[in-house]
Amino acid sequence: MIQEFIAERRPRWERLESLLKRGRGHRLRLPAAEIEELGRLYRQATSDLAVARRDFPSDRLTRYLEQLVGRAHPAVYRGEPADWTSVARFFGRDLPATFRASGHYTLAAFGLFVLPFLLAYTAAYLSPTTARLIVGSPVFVEQVERGQSWLEIGRATRPLVASFVMTNNIQVAFLAVAGGVLFGIGTVYVLIGNGLSIGATAGLASASGLGGALGDFVTAHGGVELSVIFIAGGAGLRLGHALLVPGLASRRQALTEAAQESARLLFGCVPLLVIAGLIEGFVSPSALPTWAKVGIGLGTTALMYGYLLLAGADWRGQPQSRGASVGR
Incomplete structure (x- = not known):
């Protein structure tokens, strides 16, 4: 059962890791489409972690997902000081991306x-x-x-x-x-x-x-x-x-x-x-x-x-x- 769980979800975990690495821990360093993707993959990983904690609490997979979600959370939700650059990013990327999502x-x-x-x-x-x-x-x-x-x-x-x-x-x-x-x-x-x-x-x-x-x-x-x-x-x-x-x-x-x-x-x-x-x-x-x-x-x-x-x-x-x- 756990192997099927991993095989089905591994590609999106790996994609989430790739986005975190490319964004160096912050969503605003990514293109708008990848910001949307990062949020979606984070939500999916959070759901996967909940399942893993319920069904595989002692497996190393659960520890891996805890680390992955822990790394992704600040990348998704961390803000930046309110300056003209962050305002431009908000109106240039974040707001339209949120509207589309x-x-x-x-x-x-x-x-x-x-x-x-x-x-x-x-x-x-x-x-x-x-x-x-x-x-x-x-x-x-x-x-x-x-x-x-x-x-x-x-x-x-x-x-x-x-x-x-x-x-x-x-x-x-x-x-x-x-x-x-x-x-x-x-x-x-x-x-x-x-x-x-x-x-x-x-x-x-x-x-x-x-x-x-x-x-x-x-x-x-x-x-x-x-x-x-x-x-x-x-x-x-x-x-x-x-x-x-x-x-x-x-x-x-x-x-x-x-x-x-x-x-x-x-x-x-x-x-x-x-x-x-x-x-x-x-x-x-x-x-x-x-x-x-x-x-x-x-x-x-x-x-x-x-x-x-x-x-x-x-x-x-x-x-x-x-x-x-x-x-x-």
């Missing part, structure tokens, strides 16, 4: 927002009474029903609006991430709640003849703003998943690892939300033609996803490595 959580967050949005939009479009229940502001609903727009923002107040929007969106992102410590329930609540509220508002506006005005207003900033909320929601779901399904690692260890990744995503969301807030405060209420706002919205969203999907990516194939012998 957590893409399935971001997609899940997208679904938890979009489905309630569509349901609330349809319900509010068909029934103002439903809109009152969801939005929770009868005065606002009556104003929209009369066709009175709430989207006109004077030049003098735009800086205040931009500041308010930034602060509010950062708070929503923080709540979406922090809600993950409640086994993901808080994150799900934030995503569904925002989907219902925004969907009901959009449906009511469309039914009242303000759909075009709302579309003109949100098109410049909506792509970036909502995408960042999905990213933050995905980070919260990552925390919740680690608590609910820690795997062979301890729940504390799984949560620590997930918290590292989620904090990285939350920190990276802040400048994106600042950009979205500036656009919403100054560009969205401006007299620019709709086609220009559409161009700004598509352009900024494309740049954001291009950066997150491509920055720091290593497109070279990963060679198979030859490492130290195991369990021989």
Whole structure:
């Protein structure tokens, strides 16, 4: 049994040893793709160690895995002093790599927002009474029903609006991430709640003849703003998943690892939300033609996803490595 266990897992242990040697004990000395691989191999080695401690507690394999995991842990989690070089590495490699590694959580967050949005939009479009229940502001609903727009923002107040929007969106992102410590329930609540509220508002506006005005207003900033909320929601779901399904690692260890990744995503969301807030405060209420706002919205969203999907990516194939012998 132990020989089968070793034979199946030895290649990835050797690969982990090779990455540790190449990175000289620190992940930031590796290309972005190998940083992702290092984290994945470390998690797998941690799970293998848990199995070895349970099934082969006296075998030298267990001691080998303890040493391997002990060497890998600081390489994965050790930070560096906050200087311009580390900041550049964070935004140039760590943040995009973390986004790519957590893409399935971001997609899940997208679904938890979009489905309630569509349901609330349809319900509010068909029934103002439903809109009152969801939005929770009868005065606002009556104003929209009369066709009175709430989207006109004077030049003098735009800086205040931009500041308010930034602060509010950062708070929503923080709540979406922090809600993950409640086994993901808080994150799900934030995503569904925002989907219902925004969907009901959009449906009511469309039914009242303000759909075009709302579309003109949100098109410049909506792509970036909502995408960042999905990213933050995905980070919260990552925390919740680690608590609910820690795997062979301890729940504390799984949560620590997930918290590292989620904090990285939350920190990276802040400048994106600042950009979205500036656009919403100054560009969205401006007299620019709709086609220009559409161009700004598509352009900024494309740049954001291009950066997150491509920055720091290593497109070279990963060679198979030859490492130290195991369990021989």
